[in-house]
Amino acid sequence: MQSTILIARQYGSPDVLELITHDLPPLAEGMARIKVKATGINPIDARRMTGEFKHSSLPQTFGTEFAGVIAEINSNKTLWSVGDEVLGSGTNFTHATVIDVHINNLIKKPENMSWSVAGSLAGVAQTAMTILDEIGPVQSLLVHGGSGGVGSVTIQLAKEKGIDVVATASVHNQDYIRELGATPIVYGSGLIERLKEIHPEPFDASIDLIGNEEATETSLATVKTNGFMGSIAGKKLSSSKIQAVWVKRNPANLKYVVDRVADGRFSWIVSREYPFTEVQLAYHDILEGHTKGKSVLTY
Template sequence: MKSTILAAHQYGQPEVLEFAQYELPPLAAGMARIQVKASGINPIDARRMTGEFKHAALPQTFGTEYAGIIAEVDGSQNEWTVGDEVLGSGGAFTHATVIDVPLANLIRKPKNIDWPIAGTIAGAAQTAMTILDETGPAQSLLVHGGSGGVGSIVVQLAVEKGIEVVATASAANQDYIRKLGAIAVTYGEGLVERLKAVHPTPFDVSIDMIGSEEATQTSLAVVKVGGFMGSIAGRKLSSNKIQPVWVKRNTKNLQHVVDGIADGRFTWTVSREYAFKDAQQAYSDILEGHTKGKSVLVFE
């Protein structure tokens, strides 16, 4: 079976992206072959493309999450069958028409979740759950960049736990942040003063989705001594007090978020949909930032 894969043979802007035809090898044990219907695009994908974040040798492929239909499956098991609709984390890449993924990463796609939403859940959900697992007990949380994919679900998961959440976002996304259950604050000059006005006591925890110097300095100013300060941005920051947080795949955590979206407890927003053929435009828009919720590639 052939797959069309999004790849880049050099670092650069979206014009370095190209579509490559690839003959898939025989399906390995413990794997499922997926006809991809939708796959989320995350800022880290675009930053890998530019070379800001160098994760693998060239040529590189992209994508960490997907939703699709099982086209072939390891016949030694009886849990999954051809035709099952699934979502999850990928193996080597997910921005492709057909992918091979570990059976251990699969979650059944609920019937009431459409493909674009299903294809964007796994990466952000598991990152968000990792954040809350690693920060430990907290009464208050500051989220830098609360309107993006990970930020949106971190806010809701924290509110579910009874944590008071303050989240920064652009002026255009303030109402969205409030809808998610957080106190909304615009980032930019005077941020520390605005945060202290709505939350006078030091925060227990801060988490930075952006990797900006403003987020770093603000966390240092408003988080309590001994509090947890983390970042998922994957950027070198000016203070080693901000700890990097890397996603840990956990299907139990993923299932919790999927169930919450399916039953309406969690809001999940996909604000930008792109046909796979328009991947260059999708990556260009991701580089510009200011995303509300998630962006997704959709496949015919």
């Protein structure tokens, strides 16, 4: 079986991205071979492409989440079968037509869930669940960048726990933040003062989903002493008081969020869909930012 895989042989703009096709090796023990139907694009993918994050050697591959159909299995100790519709986190990459994934990373795709939605959830769901676990029991939370995929799920998980949430977003996404259950506020000049007006008491915790200096300074000024301040930016920030939060892969956590999206308890938006052949445009748009929900590649 062949797979067409997205790679970059050098760092740079989306022009460095190319699709290559090669024969797949024999399937390893404990793995499932998946024909991908949809796969989410995360900001970290584009930032790795540019070289801002250099987490792997060149050439590099991309993608962490997928939804698809099992084409082959190499395990006698599994309830999965060829033809099953699944979603989950990829082992090495997911921006490809066929991928090999460990069977422990799979969960069943709900029948009423579209491929685009199913392929966009694994990364954000597990990241958001990790954030809530790291934050612990709090009464109030400031979310920097609430309108993206991780922010959307984090807000809803927090509201489910009864946490009072304020979230920053662009002026265009204020209504969306409100619909998710948080108090919206536009980021930019005067943010600290405006936050203190709408939320006079210091926050118990904050989470930075953007990774800029405004988020760092605002958290330091509005979160209570010894309160939790975290970031998923994955880069060094100007203050050591902001703790790095790294996603913990957990299919049970993924299923928790997927079930809530499937039955309508959680809102979820796939705002942009791109054919796999238009991946350069997709990555260009991700770099532009101001994302609402999630962007997805379809096959």
